[in-house]
Amino acid sequence: MDVKVRSFAKVNLGLRIGAARADGFHELLTVYQTIGLHDVIRVSVERGVGIEIRCEDPRVPKDESNTCFRVVERVMQALRAKAWVSVEIEKRLPVQGGLGGASSNAVATMLGLEWALKKALPGPERFRIASEVGSDLPLFLVGGTVLGVGRGEQVYPLEDFPAIPCVVVTPEVGVSTPKAFAEWDRLCGAVPAGAAELRAVRPDQRSGSTEQTKLTVNGASDRMVELGRGMSAWLSQSYTGAPVRGRAENPLLALVRAGIENDFEQVVFPEYPELREVKRTLVRAGAKYASLSGSGSALYGLFASRQSAASAARRLRKGVWSAQATATVPRAAYWRRVVVG
Numbered sequence: 360m361d362v363k364v365r366s367f368a369k370v371n372l373g374l375r376i377g378a379a380r381a382d383g384f385h386e387l388l389t390v391y392q393t394i395g396l397h398d399v400i401r402v403s404v405e406r407g408v409g410i411e412i413r414c415e416d417p418r419v420p421k422d423e424s425n426t427c428f429r430v431v432e433r434v435m436q437a438l439r440a441k442a443w444v445s446v447e448i449e450k451r452l453p454v455q456g457g458l459g460g461a462s463s464n465a466v467a468t469m470l471g472l473e474w475a476l477k478k479a480l481p482g483p484e485r486f487r488i489a490s491e492v493g494s495d496l497p498l499f500l501v502g503g504t505v506l507g508v509g510r511g512e513q514v515y516p517l518e519d520f521p522a523i524p525c526v527v528v529t530p531e532v533g534v535s536t537p538k539a540f541a542e543w544d545r546l547c548g549a550v551p552a553g554a555a556e557l558r559a560v561r562p563d564q565r566s567g568s569t570e571q572t573k574l575t576v577n578g579a580s581d582r583m584v585e586l587g588r589g590m591s592a593w594l595s596q597s598y599t600g601a602p603v604r605g606r607a608e609n610p611l612l613a614l615v616r617a618g619i620e621n622d623f624e625q626v627v628f629p630e631y632p633e634l635r636e637v638k639r640t641l642v643r644a645g646a647k648y649a650s651l652s653g654s655g656s657a658l659y660g661l662f663a664s665r666q667s668a669a670s671a672a673r674r675l676r677k678g679v680w681s682a683q684a685t686a687t688v689p690r691a692a693y694w695r696r697v698v699v700g
Contacts, residue, residue: 360475363699366398366467367688368458369498370527370652370659372611373619376543384494384510385540390517390614391459391498391505393693394659395685396527399449400427400464402471407443414448426465426492433488434469438478446471455533457653462495470697495653502697503690504611522686523609524668526646527659528637529681534627539654542626611687612661615648623654634658637680644671 369391377386410431412421423429427446435444446468452460466489473479480488489496494511504517628635634651637658641649645667646660662668668684675682688696 360477361401361403362471362475364400364402364467364471365697365699366400366452366460366463367393367499367502367693367697368396368452368460368463368527369393369495370458370525370657371621371650372504372614373650374621374623374653376540376622379544380510385543387494387507387509387511389507389511390619391495391507391514392611393499393502393505393688393690394458394525394527395688396452396458396683398451398460398464398467399699400467400471401445401447401449402468402475403445403447404472404475405443405445408441409443411443411445412448413445414450416448416450416454418454419448419450426461426496427468429492430465430469430488430496431472433491434472434480437480437484437488438473438476440476440478442476444472453529453533453657455535456529456657457534457536457651457655458527458529458657459495459499459653462493463499465489465492466496466499467697474698501690502688502693504687516690518610519690520610520687522689522692523611524662524665524684524686525659526641526644526662526668526672526675527652527657527683527685528641528675529657529683530631530633530637531681532631532633532656534631534655536654539623539626542630543622546626612647612663615661619648619650621651621653624651627651627655631656637675640675640678640680641671644674646671 372390372392374387374389377388379385410428412425412428414421419425427448431444431446435441448464452458454460469485469488485500486497489500490512497512497514498505498507501514501516503519506515506517507513634655638649638651641658641660644660646662649658649660651658660671662671672682672684
């Protein structure tokens, strides 16, 4: 049997990095949002035993290091099934772009494999497998607007907000997430979790001396607490119907006034100055909010209308960047559109 599944991308509406944990991961706080850009995954099941990964993009691994391969192994074991499973990945999303492409591919493979086998995993088992394979996978089992905590794998569905136009820019650079985390740790002085405070030592350009800026207290990021408060206020307004400025405006635009930022910008922009320029260009083109997604290199901007998003994408494409106008995908639409056939 042959099943095709859309593998949607995500962006991060704010991302705060907390203290390093004993397991080597970092505490994170973010709001994930699925968007309309996607890959296509084709899952085929035949008689036999084995796993085959096919993709024309040479940067995509075809062995057991591929997230789709690892998901197939675990799903087949959990369902006690035997078959020859072929997964074909039609890449439209960038590799190492911060849009969750590999994670989304893996979840699409999981769903396609279940449908092909006509066997369904229990919900908790799906989430267990997803979180074992990668931190970003579980969000794609929810879709829409999703709160992510822990190392990002603990996900909670938020209100299913209407779609909002956005523009996604994918520069021709790849940012390594492990390297970005390592740079963040160096910025913070690599003080272990539980220390009294983390301090970033920054040179004073004028005097040549250094100054210390407190980033973390008692192993929990002050910035995470600040963002959490802003998100709480935003959720309170969204769920209770409390009046906000421009009530006709999409509630996601109200979130940008909660002080959301992506901490990765502090270490990625100095390494790749062109990414900072992309963000500035998005804002100049009319974005109500612009940000790096994940650790990058993709950036996105939220716009008030489809017309302004389309105009901004055309403007950006006149430069050296690849830009696409799309829209966020609410949860209900996500699950309606995920199966191609």
